[in-house]
Amino acid sequence: MNSGPRHKKTVVEIPSAILEGWRQRHLPVRVIDVRSAPEFAAGHLPGAVNHPLETLGPIPVEPGERIVLVCQGEARARMAARRLAEFGIDSYVLRGGTAGWYTEGRPLHYQAPAGWSFERKFRLVTGMLVLVTTLAAAFMSPKWLVAVACVGVCLVVTALMDRHPAK
Incomplete structure (x- = not known):
């Protein structure tokens, strides 16, 4: 497990400053963006990995690793946090999501859209x-x-x- 909110039923939100502080102190943090792949490609937090909510299940977590969930706002990230809690995985939700992060003037990374399938x-x-x-x-x-x-x-x-x- 990880050093998080101890499998609480309530969703624990963190402001972007907390996430940045963890990163600056080089603490183990994994940011999981639960939006669809096209939404992720259109702009996501630096270092985030894409794992759409629809396919989210148990994930391996390193000891001490903090899992931060993000979506455009907070709704899907909250659903993901509750789902992970069912698997005994602690996580945090980034307050304001990607939109809030961007509104604060923080950078987003972009991916070129994949070609036609x-x-x-x-x-x-x-x-x-x-x-x-x-x-x-x-x-x-x-x-x-x-x-x-x-x-x-x-x-x-x-x-x-x-x-x-x-x-």
């Missing part, structure tokens, strides 16, 4: 193929509807098999 690219190409062949059927020849039907059949088969073409 294969699934997103696949949907784009499939949609374009259906659109082009449908237009060809409408303006050139109804025979192009066969291509549209083939795309539809392939999508239905992959859905029924629960397999993506890239798998």
Whole structure:
């Protein structure tokens, strides 16, 4: 376990000055940002790691390590603190969250957004193929509807098999 609030049911908030003090004294602190990956990439506390609330479960904690939870405000961080407490993990919530941190003039770090996923690219190409062949059927020849039907059949088969073409 860690030297924290001793598994209290209530959520313990800390101001940003406390977090900065712990960091300046080189105390073991882990800042966990519980927002989604895109929110995290759009601006997060320096040194924070992203662990979205939806997937948060028991985490390993070093002896003496302080866990500080942060989100945009405080709501999700409070939910995360209660969830970690259920696993016997002490944590703190940063008062004001990322928004408060930034409002105080403290820096945020940013990540370049990840490129398009294969699934997103696949949907784009499939949609374009259906659109082009449908237009060809409408303006050139109804025979192009066969291509549209083939795309539809392939999508239905992959859905029924629960397999993506890239798998």
